[in-house]
Amino acid sequence: MTAPTRPLLQVEDLRTWIATDSGPVRAVDGVSLTVAAGEAVGLVGESGSGKSMLARTVMGLLPDRAGTSGTVLLDGVDVLTASTRVRQSLLGPKVAMVFQDAGRALNPVVRIGRQITEGMVRHLGISRAEARERAVGLLTEVGVPDPRRRLANYPFQLSGGMRQRIMIAIALACEPDLLIADEPTTALDVTVQRQILDLLDRVRTTRGMGLVLISHDLGLVAGRTDRVAVMYSGRMVEEGPTDAVFDSPRHRYTEALLASTPSLDAPRARRMRVIEGALPDPRRPPAGCRFAPRCAAADAACEVPGADSLRDGVLGHRHACVHPVPPGAGGVAADRDAALMPADETRS
Amino acid sequence: MAGTGEAHLLTDAADTVLSVHHLQVEYRTPGGVVQAVSDVSFDVRPGETLGLVGESGCGKSTTGKAVLRLEKIASGRVVYRGEDLAATKRGPLRRLRRKLQMIFQDPVSSLNPRRSVRELVVEGLTIAGRPAAERREAADRVLADVGLDPERFGPLYPRQLSGGQAQRVAIARALAIRPDLIVCDEPVSALDVSVQAQIVNLLHDLKDEHDLTLVFISHDLSVVRSVCDRVMVMYLGRICEVGDVESVFAAPAHPYTRALLDSVPRRRAAGGFTGPALEGDIPTPLDPPSGCRFRTRCPLATDRCAEEVPEVRPVGDGHFAACHYAGITADTVRVPAGV
Numbered sequence: 001m002t003a004p005t006r007p008l009l010q011v012e013d014l015r016t017w018i019a020t021d022s023g024p025v026r027a028v029d030g031v032s033l034t035v036a037a038g039e040a041v042g043l044v045g046e047s048g049s050g051k052s053m054l055a056r057t058v059m060g061l062l063p064d065r066a067g068t069s070g071t072v073l074l075d076g077v078d079v080l081t082a083s084t085r086v087r088q089s090l091l092g093p094k095v096a097m098v099f100q101d102a103g104r105a106l107n108p109v110v111r112i113g114r115q116i117t118e119g120m121v122r123h124l125g126i127s128r129a130e131a132r133e134r135a136v137g138l139l140t141e142v143g144v145p146d147p148r149r150r151l152a153n154y155p156f157q158l159s160g161g162m163r164q165r166i167m168i169a170i171a172l173a174c175e176p177d178l179l180i181a182d183e184p185t186t187a188l189d190v191t192v193q194r195q196i197l198d199l200l201d202r203v204r205t206t207r208g209m210g211l212v213l214i215s216h217d218l219g220l221v222a223g224r225t226d227r228v229a230v231m232y233s234g235r236m237v238e239e240g241p242t243d244a245v246f247d248s249p250r251h252r253y254t255e256a257l258l259a260s261t262p263s264l265d266a267p268r269a270r271r272m273r274v275i276e277g278a279l280p281d282p283r284r285p286p287a288g289c290r291f292a293p294r295c296a297a298a299d300a301a302c303e304v305p306g307a308d309s310l311r312d313g314v315l316g317h318r319h320a321c322v323h324p325v326p327p328g329a330g331g332v333a334a335d336r337d338a339a340l341m342p343a344d345e346t347r348s
Numbered sequence: 349m350a351g352t353g354e355a356h357l358l359t360d361a362a363d364t365v366l367s368v369h370h371l372q373v374e375y376r377t378p379g380g381v382v383q384a385v386s387d388v389s390f391d392v393r394p395g396e397t398l399g400l401v402g403e404s405g406c407g408k409s410t411t412g413k414a415v416l417r418l419e420k421i422a423s424g425r426v427v428y429r430g431e432d433l434a435a436t437k438r439g440p441l442r443r444l445r446r447k448l449q450m451i452f453q454d455p456v457s458s459l460n461p462r463r464s465v466r467e468l469v470v471e472g473l474t475i476a477g478r479p480a481a482e483r484r485e486a487a488d489r490v491l492a493d494v495g496l497d498p499e500r501f502g503p504l505y506p507r508q509l510s511g512g513q514a515q516r517v518a519i520a521r522a523l524a525i526r527p528d529l530i531v532c533d534e535p536v537s538a539l540d541v542s543v544q545a546q547i548v549n550l551l552h553d554l555k556d557e558h559d560l561t562l563v564f565i566s567h568d569l570s571v572v573r574s575v576c577d578r579v580m581v582m583y584l585g586r587i588c589e590v591g592d593v594e595s596v597f598a599a600p601a602h603p604y605t606r607a608l609l610d611s612v613p614r615r616r617a618a619g620g621f622t623g624p625a626l627e628g629d630i631p632t633p634l635d636p637p638s639g640c641r642f643r644t645r646c647p648l649a650t651d652r653c654a655e656e657v658p659e660v661r662p663v664g665d666g667h668f669a670a671c672h673y674a675g676i677t678a679d680t681v682r683v684p685a686g687v
Contacts (some may be wrong), residue, residue, distance in 0.1 A: 046540035159629050189403035190567065191626045194611035198625055216540065219570075220613040223620020246615060260545040262570035264597065264612055269574060271549050275542035278510060 006076055008178050008210045009035040009058065009095075014070035016050075016057045023283045024067075027053035029234035032310075037177060040204060040211040042221030042242060045231035046257075048279045051214050054231070055180050059097050060087050075177065092123040092174035100183035102163035106155040113151030116170050123174045138169040142199055161192035165199065172203060178210040185220070197224065218261050222246050227316075230254045233280055233290040235308055240317030248328050250319035252298075253291040289322060297323040352387040353659035356590045356668035361427065365529055365561045366392040366415065371424035373407070373414050382633045384410040386585040387424075389660075392529065397555065397562040399576035399593070401569060401608070405630055406582040408565045412531045415563065416448050417441060428529070446472065449522035453534035455514035459506040465491070465517050466502035472525040490520040493557075494550060512543035519550065523558065531563045536571060548575055569612055573597055578666075581605045584633060584641040587660060589674075591667030601669035604642045640671070648673045 016028040028050040035041050045051045056062055058072055060079060072079045074094055079087055099105040107115060116138060117131035126134070132151065139147030142165040155163055164184060171179055181200060185193035201224055204211050215221050221228055222242060229239040230251065238251040249255040259273040277294040280286055288307040292298040301307060301322050308320040354369065361367050373385040385407040392398050400408040413419040415426055417433055426433040428444060436444060452458040459468055467474075469490050470483040478486075491498040494516040506514055515535060522530050532551065536544040548571065555562060566572050572579055572593070579596050581588040581604065589602040600606040610623030628645050631637055640658050643649035652672055660670045 046542060161629055189630075190569070190608060190611045191403060192629070194613075194621060194625045197613065197620065201619070217613065218541075219615060220620075222615040223613050223617060257541060261541050262545075262548075262568075262574045263615075264570055264573060264609065265614060265616065268594070270552055272545035272574060274545040274549060276546075278512070278543075 007034040007073075008037045008039075008075060009033070009212075010071070010073040011054070011058070012071045012073070014054065014057060014068065014072060016053050016062065016066060016068050018053075018063065019065040019067070020283070025282045026234050026285060027066075027282065028057065029285070030070075031231070031234075031236045033229055033236070033239070035178065035210050035212060037210055038208045039227065040213060040225040042225035042228035043212055043214045043231065044216065044218055044221050044228060046216055046279070048233065048282065049231040050234040051231050052182055055097065055182050055212065055214055058095065058180065059091065061097075089123070092119050092176065094176060095178045095180065096171035096174065096176040098164075098167050098171050098179065098181040098184045100186050102167040103155065103160065103187075105167060106163060108155055110154075111151065112153050112155065112158075112166055116151070116166070116173055119170065120173050134173070135169070138172055139166075141172070141203065142166075142169045143195070144169070159192075160188055161195060164188060164192075164196050168196075168199065168203070172207075175207070176209065178212065179204070180212045180214070182214045183216070184213075186215070186217075193220075200224075218246070218258060219263060230257070233285060234282060235290055235320065236310065237291065237308070237321070238317075238319040239310065240313070240319075241315055244315060244317045248325075250313065250317070250324040250327070251291075251321040252295045252323065252325060253321075254319075255325045256295075289320070299323070352389075352586065352657055353661070353670065354389045355660045355662060357389060357391050358393070361391075361430070363393060364391040364427075365394050365429060366563075367425075367427040368411075368415065369425040369427070371411065371414060371426065372422040373410050373419050374422045377634070379634045383585050383636070384419075384633065385414060386636075388582070388585070388587055389424075390580055390587070390590060392561055392563060393578075395555075395559065395561055396577045397564050397575055399572040399579040400563060400565045400582065401567065401572050401579060402582035402588075403567060403608075403630065405584065405633055407585040408582050409533050411582070412450070412533050412563060412565050415531060416445065416450055418450070446476070446525045447528040448531070449525070449527040449529070450531045450533065451515070451518050451522055451535050453537050455511055455518050455538070456506050456509065458518055459514060459521075461506050463505070464502065465496075465504050465506075465509070466498070468506075468517060469520045470524050471521065476525070486524050490523045493523060493554065494520040496520070510543075511539050512546060515539065515547050516550065519547075519554070523554065526558070527560070529561045529563065531565070533565045534567070535564070537566065537568065544571070551575070569597075569608060581608065584630060584636055586641055587670050588642065589667075589669045589671075590660070591664070591669075595664055595667045599664070599667075601663040601667065601674040602642075602671045603646050603648050603673075605669075607645075 011033040014028055014031050017024040017026050043051045068080050074090055116135040120126055120131040136147045144150050144165050185196050213221055213225055225242045228242045228245050230237050232253050238254045249258055256275045275294055280290050287305045288303040292302040307322050310318040310320050312318055358364055369389050371385050371388045375382045375384055402408050410419055414421050421434045466487050470487045473483050473486055488498045496516055536547050564575055576593050579593050580590045583604050589605045600609055607626045613620050614622055626645050631644055637644050639655050640653040643653040658670045658672050660668045663669045663674050
């Protein structure tokens with residue numbers, strides 16, 4: 001790994017909880033993650049895994065009922081303890097976020113032009129006229145046809161794909177070092193999703209921007225990130241170079257998740273592999289490994305508190321499993337042949 | 349895509365459970381009349397799972413609903429085991445509908461929040477006026493069928509269920525009246541991967557146990573590939589391609605099918621995808637393109653595609669496509685990836 005002296009984002013032992021009537025929900029429970037400048041990191045997990053709450057904590061977008069502990073260093077500044085002013089000065093130039101539902105994330109009664117220029121005027125200290133010119137450039141960059149005319153549009157006048165392009169333009173406006181994209185294409189059709197993913201790849205490479213790509217879709221993260229972190233029930237269960245994690249998952253949950261995801265490349269099987277049971281109650285998670293109640297390989301050792309701490313492995317491939325899958329045994333079968341071919345070289 | 353025609357239908361209607369001919373469904377909107385489904389024909393064979401795939405606005409859900417006459421059929425015939433549902437009067441239709449059931453995408457909101465699971469699953473029998481003892485017995489039976497303990501889940505209300513459990517209840521509810529054909533509209537799209545696999549397996553098992561025929565509507569090509577026997581691809585209200593899942597996925601004949609498959613993120617492909625991206629957005633259904641409706645985004649389109657609506661024609665064994673240039677690989681004409 002090309003680790004520079006100071007990572008762009010450094011999350012250490014982060015805990016985020018949300019108060020409810022029946023006790024705090026431990027949404028993120030002791031997670032550490034670093035993103036280097038220019039690096040693309042995937043964050044995957046099913047609903048309730050805590051991946052979105054992790055992103056929201058970084059962005060300072062938690063509800064009032066939430067509490068946090070640990071550190072989130074953004075270019076060396078701890079955003080959890082920084083003053084509102086300092087934090088706001090980071091949002092935009094340092095880090096920006098793209099949300100799943102652009103239709104709801106955009107202000108419905110404000111023209112596109114103002115939504116894009118607002119942040120630039122505030123953070124970059126440029127004039128409205130100059131910001132407008134830059135907005136035209138941004139819309140061209142994200143592939144919005146006829147950009148000058150679009151500035152006068154309201155969000156409802158645009159398609160879902162166009163709205164997501166606008167969101168990306170807004171996020172890019174202050175030239176952030178890190179872009180957090182939370183399920184950026186989940187609400188879009190597959191051919192449009194494709195266009196947006198290509199766009200994210202392109203702007204990331206041309207700008208040398210760091211990217212955290214959050215998704216429940218393993219296939220989507222696999223093709224376009226350098227490293228991937230897998231979360232389950234608020235804990236990080238595995239983390240490492242994307243190809244290593246997908247070719248040879250070590251944690252039993254990662255292996256099961258990969259095996260139960262239908263893919264166009266795997267042999268066609270009528271019965272899908274399932275993960276029995278359901279997520280644990282986030283207010284009363286089991287001691288030790290949280291996946292143990294659903295895991296065929298679990299035994300008493302998995303229930304010992306602290307059993308699910310991350311263990312170091314080769315090339316920074318870490319996992320939190322007491323009984324890990326033997327190396328090389330868990331990859332998707334069809335991919336084993338494909339792995340012989342020199343793929344992925346062309347990836348940015 | 350602009351496909352019409354019936355070349356892909358079985359000649360003997362007795363071999364089909366459901367046979368749809370020239371189905372047309374229209375919506376009135378402030379901007380004019382939208383043809384959500386335009387001259388679509390297909391048949392569903394006994395015991396098979398037919399997948400309907402396509403992106404939003406392609407008419408797959410509308411087609412599914414029209415089959416049960418949950419949408420008004422503007423014209424065309426929907427023949428279920430010899431009876432034309434489009435021409436059936438309300439009384440007989442109610443009787444026939446017991447043989448045809450539907451499962452929806454959002455399991456929690458498709459269930460009445462004020463009814464317990466035990467009441468919900470036998471609502472169909474209640475409407476049919478079956479005695480309480482039979483309903484109780486049926487509730488126990490179907491809940492067990494879908495893997496929910498009747499004692500534990502019977503008294504619960506929809507809001508107390510997880511997405512996967514609610515979808516199981518919706519399936520149990522469809523099963524209770526012993527249907528013949530179930531239309532599943534995106535049944536696993538709202539579910540997490542691990543739960544999705546449970547529901548897919550459940551549908552597969554129930555299909556065998558209860559001799560069911562399924563129409564499986566989904567935008568997820570990977571799921572369709574593992575669930576379905578045959579697949580029909582739609583675009584903007586018309587058919588693009590129909591055929592066995594294996595041949596359609598291995599050798600897509602229609603440029604739209606190819607583009608759809610190329611748009612699925614793949615682990616091993618360079619850049620994550622196996623082919624170039626489609627340009628542009630789906631055109632407005634208020635004013636669909638003339639001729640082939642896909643031509644505005646098609647890498648192969650010529651003048652002919654604007655003038656002539658392509659007919660469905662055979663391109664292989666049990667494999668049909670509605671494209672003037674079906675089977676011509678895009679590689680021969682392919683423009684450099686416009687990424």
